[in-house]
Amino acid sequence: MARSILLRVALLFILCQLGYTAQAGSGFADLKPGPHGVGFRVVQQYDYARSYRDKTDLVTGKPYAGEQARPMQTLVWYPAQKTGTPLRYADYMRTEATDEVLGRTEAEVAAFMDGRRQWATARLGAKQAQAMLAQRMWAVPNAPATTGKFPVVIYAAGGGGVAHEAADLCEYLASHGYVVLASRSLGTRTSLMNFDQEGLATQARDIQFLLSYAHTLPQADMTHVAAAGWSWGGLANVLAASQDARIDALVSFDGTQHKDNTVAVSRMRLTVPWLYVQRRPESVRELSANDMETSSILLNEAKYADLYHVVMNPMEHLDFSTLALRVAQPDHFTEYSRAEVETAYHWTCRYTLEFLNATLKGNAAGRQFLDRTPAQNGVSPHMARLYHLPAQTDLVPTQAGFAAALAQQGFAYALEVYRRMQQQDPTFVLPESALNTWGYQLMRDAHDLPAALAIFRLGTALYPGSFNLFDSLGEADENNHDPATAIQHYRRSLELNPQNSNARQRLQALGAPAPSTSAN
Template identity: 40%
Template sequence: MNKLLIAFLLCAATAASAADIFTFSNPPGPHAVGLKVIQQYDRTRLYKAPIDLVTGEPVQGERTRPIQALVWYPATPESGSKPVTYRDYLETVPTEDAFTLSAAEVKRLTDNRIDDNAGARRAALLREVSRAMHAVRDAHPKAGRFPVVIYAPSYSAYAIENADLCEYLASQGYIVLSSPSLGAHTRAMTIDLDGAETQASDIAYLIGYAATLPAADTSKVGVVGFSWGGLANVFAAAKDERIRALVSLDGSLRGSPEFVDGGKDAAKYVTPARVAVPLLYLGARPRTVEELNSNVTPTHFSFMNEMKYSDVYIVSVLPMKHGDFSSYSIRMSQDGSFGDYTREEIALAHSWAALYTRHFLDAYLKGDAAGLTFVNNTPATNRAPAHMLTTSIRRNQSNPAPTLENFVRLLTANGFDRAIPLYKQMSMQPNALKLGPNEVFAWGLQLYRLNRLEQAREIFRLGAHLHPDLAFIVSALAETQAKTGQTREAFESYRRVIELDPSNADAMKYLKEHASSSS
């Protein structure tokens, strides 16, 4: 009996010990994982002012933007290799925008971080940070070509915010890069357009850096963003067609719609038509109508509802609050921080969010049929725990999106002489393409200079159709009509030019020379 009691107590102690630390439930994939910490400067952007904006003291040394990137990658297994601990990850935080810190200073700041978060669970947290992770520092990269995933952290957060997810994706055959969420000129991010565009530029920088890695396939890029990073990744996708898939971990795409709703504070280039890529939105427990309307100026705009040109998957992870999408947060939070759930239950839900992320990226970056089946299944079919997940799937309703790129493709396939009806067709779609006079004139002029006169003529014809009262566009049409043998059409166009600009010498000359042949 005593032996049974001792065995029971040991099992109970082991279970209690496991329950008070973070456990990532998903087994790693087929690849070993390497980790590199890269410190570079983006010298196209200034970061520091001449004086320190905190202390007011003169700034010494490099003032351009620091980019400390953590890179996880498929690696060759090495016997005797020692994986990093979670403390090793914590020690990358102090140097995120201060590359010259000494080892002693890094240790002091890391100790302080652990002490500040220890509280009543100090013993558990010390066990937590000493645990081995999966990645091996500077392991030899595995040969092959792998899709790229950029991880964009939440507001002012660290590159290691979701190290478990980043390691997991690398083990599944992705090269994953993450840099901290820094403001434009200070360590603190700012909740404004400048902040969102700054982090989007950091995402673009990381994609550019990934292109220098021999194993990285930057024709297949996905961006995973948590909270503020889940808005910045949408900004990045609006500018960079290499981004083929987006994952938003309870992203500010939902929480800060004023930056994407087309209003006075919004980025005008961030439109659903320009973000025509598949999106997986993993959200926290949905808020009640009362909570949604508790703000002084409630808003009901949903960018995701307007994404008619994308496959959109919305997965609500019911046990999770906003901060639970960060494995750093789950590790560092005190007991009792998870509402009606235990740390263990939240860790399991977090792992399921990571599983959906992996299968979604497999589907849309690797073309994996099993991944596509998984994200289209019901949670029950995927054997998710009961009452953990709900899903909503919105299919691409109107392909292709009305973008300039797709318009040019249609012209190439159907003929430039179809420019006006094809443009009309696109203009009837949501978030319609709109070509301004200078834009269409510059397009036609480029074709003219390439000696593609008939194509130039049709673009100028489209311009004259859209902007019939602008003499310079009608004049360009008339000139290309004349050069391509459309004499009568050119005569009529030049007559219109004279109506708009009676002193136009070219129009008067042409009308005089061709008056008899046009009568």
């Protein structure tokens, strides 16, 4: 009896080891795993800071009594110990059942999966569909995490896409030492994405929610964060990076470039390294047929980003989703074969890995990979082209760029640097209120009185009619033990606004007569 139990235990151990050995082999598109195992978990949570459901269901018109907060079911891939039984591709598809309605019953999930099997069968046939659903992946559900801290990658799905659409890439990155998070691309108020500025802002906020959640993960190195995404998600991550300085690098897979969609993205705030991988180039005739305005393209205008632009000639737009590739019909592959398209996807993942290694990990081999031509890296001739557009080294015309320049050159040169930045970019303007606030922050928070004086002086030079800036400059003069200059500035403030009681009180305290109102 004891020997029988030992044999069963030994057999189970061997099967587990074989299971992980299978996982450790080449993946989709012949991707090779890294040194880590891959763990996977599904976190069902809500963003309670935002609503998703109205009190009236927008589809049925009936009253809605369920949870109104935004559902944010989160898929997490992470470096793990090499143990356990990997999941099947059907397990990824199963997560779709609860990516909007988190509390579905097992019976509802089973019914959903029946529908997905029928969908796959209709496209591939019963035998091939079953093989796809049964495919062994790399990830092991809830596998023990590897010790250490790892850079974080937030993945944004294409418009309306499911969180696992790039599961192969996410597993690949996790095996090479990254924590990867993704959620479904939901619209602002329904499951279908609204392709407008509100929908874009919604997905950008989803990225920020996942970034916030990543802070709770013990493995996450939040000092090194990238945002990646495909199509609509490949633009939403750019918007997020232009608004959130915690994002250190960008990866966009054929992100939309339509002028109307990119209006909200501040070109001047895009200052991080950016890998943009696109499908085969389209002719001007094709672009025009698709209503693509070519005179203003974000890729050309993001001149302060260190841009690596890769063109994958065999790939169409849908080919960046391995879910779409798995069910692609034979007639989808015309000029290039399925094998060539999958090879291009392999290199897309490889470029992503090396770019992240170079930018987030400071890896010299990754930087060398980016510096070589695709052919020098082993890519088949005519499959890919790489364009490197280094970031311009000029001063970045934003308040942050201006402050950085003053920190380096000295606040005494504020007006000179400001004029130079305006020559570089005539749209660069620091509002009166921003300068006044900045001066007080320097004086009261940073305790840097000389810098505060320089900013207030800059403000009065740029806005000579601002009574408030002259009043603030007078206060800074007082703190600088310069009453004579303070009196001059308080008097100028009163000349501009005789109702400024603070300037009148300060002049009285300094023993100086206020200017007569008749002078105005």
